Amino acid sequence: MTTRPKPALTARDIHKAYGRHQVLRGVDLTVEPGQLVAVVGENGSGKSTLLKSIAGTLHVDKGEVTLSGALGYCPQDPVLNANLTVDQHLRYFAAAHRLTSLDRADELVDLLGYAKYRETAAGDLSGGTRQKLNLTLALLHDPDVLLLDEPYQGFDWETYLRFWDLVDQLHERDKAVVVITHLVFEQERFDVLADLVDGRLTPRDLEVKEHTHAGA
Numbered sequence: 001m002t003t004r005p006k007p008a009l010t011a012r013d014i015h016k017a018y019g020r021h022q023v024l025r026g027v028d029l030t031v032e033p034g035q036l037v038a039v040v041g042e043n044g045s046g047k048s049t050l051l052k053s054i055a056g057t058l059h060v061d062k063g064e065v066t067l068s069g070a071l072g073y074c075p076q077d078p079v080l081n082a083n084l085t086v087d088q089h090l091r092y093f094a095a096a097h098r099l100t101s102l103d104r105a106d107e108l109v110d111l112l113g114y115a116k117y118r119e120t121a122a123g124d125l126s127g128g129t130r131q132k133l134n135l136t137l138a139l140l141h142d143p144d145v146l147l148l149d150e151p152y153q154g155f156d157w158e159t160y161l162r163f164w165d166l167v168d169q170l171h172e173r174d175k176a177v178v179v180i181t182h183l184v185f186e187q188e189r190f191d192v193l194a195d196l197v198d199g200r201l202t203p204r205d206l207e208v209k210e211h212t213h214a215g216a
């Protein structure tokens, strides 16, 4: 008998209004460990509102979110201190997560290719480099569930490809990843495509992807 793994993330009946503007009207979403989910929808449909609600940075009117494991959240607008350098951000976030080493930070900075800016203040970084730092901070503590709000905005092509290598690694390590995306040509990368329309999500399973295991 096989036992189903506990979902990494469960959101039930999420409702959120800004004043009289009802944005989320009963969103349900379940993400299993190792699943890569795309959230798509028109501008203003409520994708960022949904991610903020799941991350807990926004108070919802109704509904419940259950996470199993640590959460990493990469918001659309980086929350960085303009006066602190890249390295200072890395050290402060590592301390906040009680990490004993900066190994993962070093790995991510190298992978995303911005080591030369480590001593630069966040306020002096380009938009793309700020976004790299934003993503690094979300991944620093090796979370089990990752929420990424248009994470590659401003990335050049090389960095964009590296970003997907990174997501592939997370996928292989059974992390659950939810990505807000506008890019239709990425669809084949995802396990589930969840469409946000009229305040509700309609997830659909994409074709089963072929996973190749070395030595299998």
Ligand SMILES: Nc1ncnc2c1ncn2[C@@H]1O[C@H](COP(=O)(O)OP(=O)(O)OP(=O)(O)O)[C@@H](O)[C@H]1O
Pocket (backbone or CB within 6 Å): 018, 021, 023, 041, 042, 043, 044, 045, 046, 047, 048, 049, 050
């Ligand atoms: N703090 C706020 N106060 C009032 N209205 C808001 C607030 N944040 C978002 N909204 C409104 O809620 C709706 C959903 O916004 P949200 O940013 O979640 O959409 P989105 O799908 O992420 O959009 P985009 O694709 O443009 O990033 C929009 O109409 C927006 O104007």
